Amino acid sequence: MLTKKEAAEAVRQAKIRTGVTWAQLAETVGRPLAWTTAALLGQHPMGEQEAERAAALLELGEDAVLAFRSQPYRGGLDTPVPVDxxxxxxxxxxxxxxxxxxxxxxxxxxxxxxxxxxxxxxxxxxxxxxxxxxxxxxxxxxxxxxx
The missing domain is CATH 3.30.1160.10 (Cyanate lyase, C-terminal domain)
Structure with missing residues (x-):
């Protein structure tokens, strides 16, 4: 199973590979743009249908669906002071x-x-x-x- 962090990276790569936008993902999932983006970056758990729709549009497998559905640890950054x-x-x-x-x-x-x-x-x-x-x-x- 993918972690939330691994799934987020898979989403970023799939967006490049497929050309899908965050707005298209939000429309497909049926949730607001910012919420959908945060969820796919690992900050919210998605419902089963939301996760399945997102994974299908991004051409990702069942591991991604399970990661999208799992409960996150919210708010963590890689460094105490962000560098991006x-x-x-x-x-x-x-x-x-x-x-x-x-x-x-x-x-x-x-x-x-x-x-x-x-x-x-x-x-x-x-x-x-x-x-x-x-x-x-x-x-x-x-x-x-x-x-």
């Missing part, structure tokens, strides 16, 4: 703006957090005269601390 430039820039954003986000959540909502469990993510390319922009929307449920 795209991921590092997001890490940098949180380093710079994390305290601001925290303060604004507390001021607007009270003592609590934004859930990453009850959560939606969207990534959009927006044309701009000085160079296209990337808009990332993090949409998490507010969870108050209860003492």
């Amino acid at each position: 430039p795209t991921i590092y820039r997001l890490y940098e954003v949180v380093q710079v703006y994390g305290p601001t986000i925290k303060e604004l959540i507390h001021e607007q909502c009270g003592d609590g957090i934004m859930s990453a469990i009850n959560f939606k993510l969207d990534v959009e390319r927006v044309p701009h005269p000085k160079g296209d922009r990337i808009v990332i929307t993090l949409d998490g449920k507010y969870l108050p601390y209860e003492w």
Whole structure:
């Protein structure tokens, strides 16, 4: 059986080999784009039919289906500080703006957090005269601390 990490690498290679896009996978699986991408990169378990549809489109076998269905260990990176430039820039954003986000959540909502469990993510390319922009929307449920 493949691990989640091995299955994610098989997905990346199959996308190149088949020319399938993340959007096509999301449509085939019947789930949102960001969720499907995260699931196939090992961060969510897929249902049986979702896993079978994804594997069929990517021309992957039963080992991949089983890996897609298995429960993940979420959030692990290979290094404590990410080295991939795209991921590092997001890490940098949180380093710079994390305290601001925290303060604004507390001021607007009270003592609590934004859930990453009850959560939606969207990534959009927006044309701009000085160079296209990337808009990332993090949409998490507010969870108050209860003492």
